[in-house]
Amino acid sequence: MPKSAAYRINTLAIAKNNMSATITIALSKGRIFKETLPLLEHAGIIPLDDPTTSRKLILDTNLDDVKLVVIRASDVPTFVEYGAADMGVTGKDVLVEYGGDGLYEPLDLKIARCRMMVAGPKDGVVDESRMRIATKYVETAKRYFAAQGQQVEIIKLYGAMELAPIVGLADRIVDVVDTGNTLKANGLVAMDHIADVSSRLIVNKASMKMKHERVKRYIDLIAEAVASKG
Numbered sequence: 001m002p003k004s005a006a007y008r009i010n011t012l013a014i015a016k017n018n019m020s021a022t023i024t025i026a027l028s029k030g031r032i033f034k035e036t037l038p039l040l041e042h043a044g045i046i047p048l049d050d051p052t053t054s055r056k057l058i059l060d061t062n063l064d065d066v067k068l069v070v071i072r073a074s075d076v077p078t079f080v081e082y083g084a085a086d087m088g089v090t091g092k093d094v095l096v097e098y099g100g101d102g103l104y105e106p107l108d109l110k111i112a113r114c115r116m117m118v119a120g121p122k123d124g125v126v127d128e129s130r131m132r133i134a135t136k137y138v139e140t141a142k143r144y145f146a147a148q149g150q151q152v153e154i155i156k157l158y159g160a161m162e163l164a165p166i167v168g169l170a171d172r173i174v175d176v177v178d179t180g181n182t183l184k185a186n187g188l189v190a191m192d193h194i195a196d197v198s199s200r201l202i203v204n205k206a207s208m209k210m211k212h213e214r215v216k217r218y219i220d221l222i223a224e225a226v227a228s229k230g
């Protein structure tokens, strides 16, 4: 995006959210929402709607000045960087792909943990000098194989990466793995460990200044909740 366009959007978002008294927190549905709830509760924030049953994208909470926006996991950094949300929770996998230094990342929440892995067919014979890698984590994969000094062709997919080796689209995949059941069910095995992944609290840079007292208080309370879980 050209800098001027980004600046315009930023200014717009600031006008709507950063200037308001509301603290907006961006989350994705699913595991992140579920695992963030107890942390928010420790900070005194309790949503009034359940995103699994409600169609609302903006959820009210028990606090008049705190709202949650429920969006795609990969959109959370964008909402927070541009000030459409003051804070957010997102996986380190997503943050690494998003890149840049437009966000603060004050806390490792130690939730939604998984491992970024290279995986492939158990008995697959491949020409390692020109492997094809299917992934939605293009930047992560590029960086990893470059660091290994290995030339690869990256094929961007948006989901169901596990299918790619089965149908001959790729030799290997790069994806996050939790229990390993999905790999196993598709005849794949984990091969190389790229990184450990957990979710992070991220904060908009302007909000950190303009709403400092409340943002700082929520960061401290959430940090306390993370620490108490051990």
Ligand code: PRT
Pocket: 028, 029, 030, 031, 032, 072, 073, 074, 090, 091, 092, 093, 094, 112, 113, 114, 175, 176, 177, 178, 179, 180, 181, 182, 183, 197, 198, 199
């Ligand atoms: O699903 P959607 O396209 O909306 O977005 P998303 O997939 O990014 O969101 P979501 O909620 O699925 O994941 C949000 C975050 O949770 C990710 O960004 C990760 O940081 C974290 N996380 C933790 C995981 C997993 N564990 C995980 N197991 N994200 C995805 N998976 C998937 C994985 O891609 C594979 O398909 O689950 C499958 C493997 O699970 P196991 O247990 O069979 O190994």
Ligand code: MG
Pocket: none
């Ligand atoms: Mg998913």
